[in-house]
Amino acid sequence: MFGSAQNGVLLAARLFMAAALLPTGIARALNVSGFALTLAGAGCPAPNAVATAAVIVQVFGPLALIVGVMPRVTGLAMAGFVAAMAALLHPFWQFVGASAATERTFFLADLGLAGAFLMYAMTGPGAWSWRGFFAGSGDLSEPARAPTAPAKRAPVKRPAGRAPARAAA
Numbered sequence: 001m002f003g004s005a006q007n008g009v010l011l012a013a014r015l016f017m018a019a020a021l022l023p024t025g026i027a028r029a030l031n032v033s034g035f036a037l038t039l040a041g042a043g044c045p046a047p048n049a050v051a052t053a054a055v056i057v058q059v060f061g062p063l064a065l066i067v068g069v070m071p072r073v074t075g076l077a078m079a080g081f082v083a084a085m086a087a088l089l090h091p092f093w094q095f096v097g098a099s100a101a102t103e104r105t106f107f108l109a110d111l112g113l114a115g116a117f118l119m120y121a122m123t124g125p126g127a128w129s130w131r132g133f134f135a136g137s138g139d140l141s142e143p144a145r146a147p148t149a150p151a152k153r154a155p156v157k158r159p160a161g162r163a164p165a166r167a168a169a
Helices: 002-030 032-041 047-067 071-089 098-123 130-135
Strands: none
Touching: 002 032, 002 047, 002 071, 002 098, 032 047, 047 071, 071 098
């Protein structure tokens, strides 16, 4: 009964997390040089390379999130990306007054999103995902496990001394 509701909630959570990053990623992809200038203004080394890598992560990460591909890798990579960008783009400790409060709010919101990505990495995408589609119906919130081999029997211990006599044929 709860499996279907849980899978629906996991799908909605994936869509909400992707919606937080995908529109900005598309806008930055259309103006990578402008984003590189923003990063250079923030003191980022190699802003062109960082901007290009950030655009790739910010466009393809949410797409992988929506589809539910490689949840552990996607979740961990997106959490690291969001936390790094929060520290780089929202350094509230450099501001004073109302702008410090605004930057702190953005910084903490990004950290909350990073936490959501970490939860996604640990829970998985659910059955309503790419992995669930190919595995068939069922609850796939747990990672797939390889079948285990049957347990081996312990060898029978024989008393020390003479070896048992064998019957002659």
